[in-house]
Amino acid sequence: MTLAHEPRDPDFEARVRDSFGRQRLMATIGARLLRISPGRVEIEMPFADGLTQQHGYVHAGVVTALVDSACGYGALSLAPPGTEVLTVEYKVNFLAPARGERFVASGRVLRAGRRMTVCSGELLAVSGATETPVAAMLATIITVSDSCAAANPA
Amino acid sequence: MTLAHEPRDPDFEARVRDSFGRQRLMATIGARLLRISPGRVEIEMPFADGLTQQHGYVHAGVVTALVDSACGYGALSLAPPGTEVLTVEYKVNFLAPARGERFVASGRVLRAGRRMTVCSGELLAVSGATETPVAAMLATIITVSDSCAAANPA
Amino acid sequence: MTLAHEPRDPDFEARVRDSFGRQRLMATIGARLLRISPGRVEIEMPFADGLTQQHGYVHAGVVTALVDSACGYGALSLAPPGTEVLTVEYKVNFLAPARGERFVASGRVLRAGRRMTVCSGELLAVSGATETPVAAMLATIITVSDSCAAANPA
Amino acid sequence: MTLAHEPRDPDFEARVRDSFGRQRLMATIGARLLRISPGRVEIEMPFADGLTQQHGYVHAGVVTALVDSACGYGALSLAPPGTEVLTVEYKVNFLAPARGERFVASGRVLRAGRRMTVCSGELLAVSGATETPVAAMLATIITVSDSCAAANPA
Numbered sequence: 001m002t003l004a005h006e007p008r009d010p011d012f013e014a015r016v017r018d019s020f021g022r023q024r025l026m027a028t029i030g031a032r033l034l035r036i037s038p039g040r041v042e043i044e045m046p047f048a049d050g051l052t053q054q055h056g057y058v059h060a061g062v063v064t065a066l067v068d069s070a071c072g073y074g075a076l077s078l079a080p081p082g083t084e085v086l087t088v089e090y091k092v093n094f095l096a097p098a099r100g101e102r103f104v105a106s107g108r109v110l111r112a113g114r115r116m117t118v119c120s121g122e123l124l125a126v127s128g129a130t131e132t133p134v135a136a137m138l139a140t141i142i143t144v145s146d147s148c149a150a151a152n153p154a
Numbered sequence: 155m156t157l158a159h160e161p162r163d164p165d166f167e168a169r170v171r172d173s174f175g176r177q178r179l180m181a182t183i184g185a186r187l188l189r190i191s192p193g194r195v196e197i198e199m200p201f202a203d204g205l206t207q208q209h210g211y212v213h214a215g216v217v218t219a220l221v222d223s224a225c226g227y228g229a230l231s232l233a234p235p236g237t238e239v240l241t242v243e244y245k246v247n248f249l250a251p252a253r254g255e256r257f258v259a260s261g262r263v264l265r266a267g268r269r270m271t272v273c274s275g276e277l278l279a280v281s282g283a284t285e286t287p288v289a290a291m292l293a294t295i296i297t298v299s300d301s302c303a304a305a306n307p308a
Numbered sequence: 309m310t311l312a313h314e315p316r317d318p319d320f321e322a323r324v325r326d327s328f329g330r331q332r333l334m335a336t337i338g339a340r341l342l343r344i345s346p347g348r349v350e351i352e353m354p355f356a357d358g359l360t361q362q363h364g365y366v367h368a369g370v371v372t373a374l375v376d377s378a379c380g381y382g383a384l385s386l387a388p389p390g391t392e393v394l395t396v397e398y399k400v401n402f403l404a405p406a407r408g409e410r411f412v413a414s415g416r417v418l419r420a421g422r423r424m425t426v427c428s429g430e431l432l433a434v435s436g437a438t439e440t441p442v443a444a445m446l447a448t449i450i451t452v453s454d455s456c457a458a459a460n461p462a
Numbered sequence: 463m464t465l466a467h468e469p470r471d472p473d474f475e476a477r478v479r480d481s482f483g484r485q486r487l488m489a490t491i492g493a494r495l496l497r498i499s500p501g502r503v504e505i506e507m508p509f510a511d512g513l514t515q516q517h518g519y520v521h522a523g524v525v526t527a528l529v530d531s532a533c534g535y536g537a538l539s540l541a542p543p544g545t546e547v548l549t550v551e552y553k554v555n556f557l558a559p560a561r562g563e564r565f566v567a568s569g570r571v572l573r574a575g576r577r578m579t580v581c582s583g584e585l586l587a588v589s590g591a592t593e594t595p596v597a598a599m600l601a602t603i604i605t606v607s608d609s610c611a612a613a614n615p616a
Contacts, residue, residue, distance in 0.1 A: 137600075
């Protein structure tokens with residue numbers, strides 16, 4: 001698939017950083033932006049005990065939050081000025097337990113339509129030099145005007 | 155669809171409560187078990203500022219965590235003694251912004267196979283007497299022996 | 309979830325029948341419209357040897373085609389005049405082999421937004437008096453103007 | 463993700479060809495196997511009027527059938543002797559209308575577990591030298607013993 005993307009807003013990186021800074025969940029779980037390029041965003045999070053499921057691995061919902069934000073910001077990096085993006089839906093496959101020292105979520109745009117953007121995301125668990133794929137996401141994201149976004153998802 | 159289920163473990167409720175108690179994420183986000191019946195589990199969570207996305211609504215990942223746990227425990231409520239359940243994958247559609255005083259996630263088993271269980275889940279936002287559907291999930295869950303569950307998802 | 313729907317086009321049934329008649333695949337696989345009501349459509353298909361997978365059951369793709377059309381026409385039954393609907397994405401869980409004398413797909417609207425409609429679908433296999441759930445779908449459908457629909461999905 | 467795979471059955475190619483030959487739907491829609499390698503299978507189909515939806519493009523269900531079979535055979539190419547694969551579920555995003563002279567579906571294994579295999583699939587529409595991505599799939603496939611496969615999906 002064609003994955004070279006042209007940003008429609010020269011300030012795309014600042015927009016992503018600004019919006020990420022307002023996602024209070026990201027601070028709560030200790031996540032930070034790692035890399036931003038047009039159509040591709042990476043988010044990193046260290047392991048934390050308070051985020052685990054019953055076996056001591058990171059909960060699927062936290063894995064999903066990270067990959068969802070990476071996909072959403074991948075989509076936002078290509079959105080025109082004056083618009084916002086909202087997640088319509090996603091699907092996640094879990095490939096391995098989310099155990100590791102830290103986790104790197106990435107989201108990349110497969111197709112950027114005028115209204116609908118489709119993103120592919122993944123989460124890697126990292127321990128020393130070892131990277132293990134933990135989750136794969138396919139997500140649908142809608143672009144809406146700023147005023148609309150705060151009121152209603154779609 | 156046939157949704158009357160017979161538990162294969164008479165202690166199903168204690169198993170669900172015990173496992174839920176070990177999901178540290180549930181405590182972190184303030185979630186608690188609301189109802190447990192064979193093949194159906196409800197989880198409740200009050201709104202909290204620290205769990206929000208950029209518009210001040212609860213983040214999709216937290217919504218997903220709640221519905222995933224409700225579906226997983228719905229599946230566990232029907233699992234034979236000596237087994238555990240693991241989420242293989244899920245898909246979530248977002249129907250409305252996750253704004254409300256509290257949120258009620260429910261998971262119910264659509265089909266309980268020997269190995270694979272399929273669950274349907276939803277999240278309602280509750281404010282006063284108003285209930286708004288926020289998310290719909292379709293999830294695949296695998297039943298594994300206890301020893302297996304801690305080591306590997308599938 | 310609220311599932312009582314008001315049609316926005318009094319001719320919704322004729323629109324659904326007309327569009328279904330132009331889906332040549334439906335004729336090829338022997339499918340016909342069974343019931344149409346606002347936000348809910350049923351499609352029926354008899355078993356046919358030419359539609360099978362390697363074990364002699366109906367192929368997952370045919371199951372999906374039936375449930376997708378049922379969901380899409382469920383959405384169309386609620387769409388305003390002058391618009392069309394297009395499937396953005398769907399997810400299907402397979403619950404049992406698609407074996408039976410005939411199959412009944414149903415699609416119902418969970419949420420009808422201005423642009424995005426979310427539908428739940430299922431397929432039952434019917435043999436004599438026995439009905440077996442074969443597949444469960446969760447689908448996202450977009451409403452577009454007629455002129456737009458023929459050109460581009462989203 | 464690690465996508466180099468070792469086949470566990472030296473006769474993997476013959477197994478895939480044999481099973482594909484028994485999928486009568488593939489003959490009905492004019493599909494044929496294009497390439498088979500360990501963990502990756504491609505299937506080709508020319509456009510045909512009888513497979514269309516209401517706008518004259520190939521129906522989403524046929525697109526799905528092709529990508530599902532490509533994913534399933536990608537999984538089968540890595541399955542041990544004496545086993546079969548069954549699709550547990552899949553999710554498909556539609557990226558563009560399925561219009562073209564012919565269509566190439568590919569499926570590749572993202573993770574081959576002992577029981578569960580996760581595949582990524584796509585469909586390209588081909589017209590002359592132009593290739594357009596039409597659909598992206600994420601699929602979960604289960605490996606079962608031969609005797610089990612004919613009886614029950616999971």
